Amino acid sequence: MTFWRLSSPDPSVCPRCQKVPWQKLTNPKYNEKGPIMMLPESHEQLKSSNCRICRLLADTKTPSLDGKDCELRLTPALYHLCKPKWSTDIRDSSNLIIVSYNPESPIQVSRPGQVFKYGFQRIDPDTVSFQKLQECVLYCHQNHADICTRPTLAPASRFRVIDCNHSKQIVVSAPMACKYAALSYVWGSNPHGILLGNKYSQVVIDAIKVTISMKLRYLWVDRHCINQNDEADKSYQISQMGNIYANAEITIIAAAGTDPTYGLPGISRPRKQQSSEVINGVIILGGLPHPGDQLKESAWASRGWTYQEGFLSPRRLIFTDYEVSYLCDATCLAEHYKIPIDMILESSIYSCQPFMLPQFKDPWSIDEDNISIVHQVIMEYSRRQLGYPADALRAMSGVIQLLELKGIVFIWGVAIYERVPMIYWYHNHPTKRRPNFPSWSFLGWDGPIEVRRYMTRREEVPFKVSLGDRENLIFDINLIAATKLKGLGENAPRYLHLTGFVVDLPLENIQQTEPVQNLGRKIIYHHTAVSVRDTAPCSGVYASLKICPGLRILAKADIDESNFTTCPVVGFLLASSPEPVYLFHESISRADFLLLRHNGTYYERIGYLSWRLKLPLGSTQIYLTYDYRYPVYFIVSDDVSDEITIPDKRPLWLEEAEKKTVVVG
Ligand SMILES: [Zn+2]
Numbered sequence: 001m002t003f004w005r006l007s008s009p010d011p012s013v014c015p016r017c018q019k020v021p022w023q024k025l026t027n028p029k030y031n032e033k034g035p036i037m038m039l040p041e042s043h044e045q046l047k048s049s050n051c052r053i054c055r056l057l058a059d060t061k062t063p064s065l066d067g068k069d070c071e072l073r074l075t076p077a078l079y080h081l082c083k084p085k086w087s088t089d090i091r092d093s094s095n096l097i098i099v100s101y102n103p104e105s106p107i108q109v110s111r112p113g114q115v116f117k118y119g120f121q122r123i124d125p126d127t128v129s130f131q132k133l134q135e136c137v138l139y140c141h142q143n144h145a146d147i148c149t150r151p152t153l154a155p156a157s158r159f160r161v162i163d164c165n166h167s168k169q170i171v172v173s174a175p176m177a178c179k180y181a182a183l184s185y186v187w188g189s190n191p192h193g194i195l196l197g198n199k200y201s202q203v204v205i206d207a208i209k210v211t212i213s214m215k216l217r218y219l220w221v222d223r224h225c226i227n228q229n230d231e232a233d234k235s236y237q238i239s240q241m242g243n244i245y246a247n248a249e250i251t252i253i254a255a256a257g258t259d260p261t262y263g264l265p266g267i268s269r270p271r272k273q274q275s276s277e278v279i280n281g282v283i284i285l286g287g288l289p290h291p292g293d294q295l296k297e298s299a300w301a302s303r304g305w306t307y308q309e310g311f312l313s314p315r316r317l318i319f320t321d322y323e324v325s326y327l328c329d330a331t332c333l334a335e336h337y338k339i340p341i342d343m344i345l346e347s348s349i350y351s352c353q354p355f356m357l358p359q360f361k362d363p364w365s366i367d368e369d370n371i372s373i374v375h376q377v378i379m380e381y382s383r384r385q386l387g388y389p390a391d392a393l394r395a396m397s398g399v400i401q402l403l404e405l406k407g408i409v410f411i412w413g414v415a416i417y418e419r420v421p422m423i424y425w426y427h428n429h430p431t432k433r434r435p436n437f438p439s440w441s442f443l444g445w446d447g448p449i450e451v452r453r454y455m456t457r458r459e460e461v462p463f464k465v466s467l468g469d470r471e472n473l474i475f476d477i478n479l480i481a482a483t484k485l486k487g488l489g490e491n492a493p494r495y496l497h498l499t500g501f502v503v504d505l506p507l508e509n510i511q512q513t514e515p516v517q518n519l520g521r522k523i524i525y526h527h528t529a530v531s532v533r534d535t536a537p538c539s540g541v542y543a544s545l546k547i548c549p550g551l552r553i554l555a556k557a558d559i560d561e562s563n564f565t566t567c568p569v570v571g572f573l574l575a576s577s578p579e580p581v582y583l584f585h586e587s588i589s590r591a592d593f594l595l596l597r598h599n600g601t602y603y604e605r606i607g608y609l610s611w612r613l614k615l616p617l618g619s620t621q622i623y624l625t626y627d628y629r630y631p632v633y634f635i636v637s638d639d640v641s642d643e644i645t646i647p648d649k650r651p652l653w654l655e656e657a658e659k660k661t662v663v664v665g
């Protein structure tokens, strides 16, 4: 039997945290493979704990880990951050604890005066280590020439920069081939306010200091380097923005605060204090979120214009309330990592990927994989908010410019793949229309889209598409060279002429109601009788599709408009499988439609409908509703008494479909 006595327990530490052998954990030779403690509590529970150690752990056990089994383990935390060839070195150098599932935000334990060669370090709230950042930039130039350059975008011409060495820091014409920093920041809720006067805002004053500290002379800031009052110059300079960011030596990202008055933490305002506690003579240093997670929380990451600024910049210095992180396309090094840049694992950039130029499949070709990366780019951009909805295309023009150089053609922001514009997307939630843009483009709507993934695999497309004005075709996509569409911007034709199957699709706005009484009735299909379950569709807008007399299905539609009212709608068949669609021809049947409404002159998109139905043949235990996003409901009409036989032929909705051309704007 073992006896032990706790030496006067600390009332601010819970028994669980008391029990941990903290002193032992700081010994580099101590080897404990099992969990140090279990952490079943949620972030909120830990945060409101009476125990100061538990509160510190809350910083690392973020809300995203709620409900997951987490535990503290003793691991050299750099094990998760370093290239494998360094890991033995790391194992000898520091003992750290991490919370499972969050190895990128470890907690460090040490004795006073104990120094690790590698590990994590406390952030000085007031001082940024520019030497370390300069080393990162140098390392990038020497080692990442193939990844972190934008050779496809020519250096910007005829642009202005702030001369940071000048006593008055005036704006000058950029000297030939000059090295410069660019600033990426949020203009704030009052974009006009910032145009008054020429005084530099706090973020610009701070960025000038950063530029000088990074041993650069010139700084580019849109507000000051673009003449906001000269429309011709403004539009020329905006067309150059892609080149300006792509060729900047560094881009300073102001990812703290919500407007230019906030400035850069670490320059004109202190950073947040890292949490730290002492227990039994051991210092516990709290973890910081990964730079990618810090960015995700920022106002900077929510804005439209900043998307291409981060995307096109080869090297970024990210200023948050926690620290300054270095991010290029090959490496991410947070300020709190005490680790040289050449040791860091390539996957350190993983959490930052939404903000970077994506890594396309190599060797480059326009194929499904690379097109689906383009869709990721578009989905991320569609999440962003714009002060002026009319900027929607301009604010991504640099992204388009770069991708067009890779041979991808865009029209109104929509990529064209195998001669079909990628109009296969939907809104998860209704949103608002942006009238400056065609309704078939995601730019025509102010809200995040999802692209139908399987659609990138080209099944047989049952329609033809051309571009034109309302009356006339201008381009037959099947005939023209893709280069003709390049760089058309807002001069591109804005109407799609779609030729294919058009179906009347009555929509029903169903609020949660009584179950549909299918009770006791059967569907006979392929000599198999199937009971129809009672169904109570959840609230939403449903399209009704006739299968055969007496039987229809209700499939939930994704409506684009938040102020949607039921109206006559047609569905344009975009894809179906198998083709032609025999509802029960095979075990899986599915179809995708653009939902269109006629506005008197042409059609406008109002939503998207895709349903998928699975019927395992030969089984008597068939679920008639099959869910992949939404269930499909079977409705038997009242005049059917007990059973209904589905004929082995095309469903009625397809029989009644009309093949014609619709003009969608
Ligand atoms: Zn505790």
Ligand SMILES: [Zn+2]
Binding pocket: 139, 140, 141, 144, 148, 328, 329, 330, 331
């Ligand atoms: Zn690099």
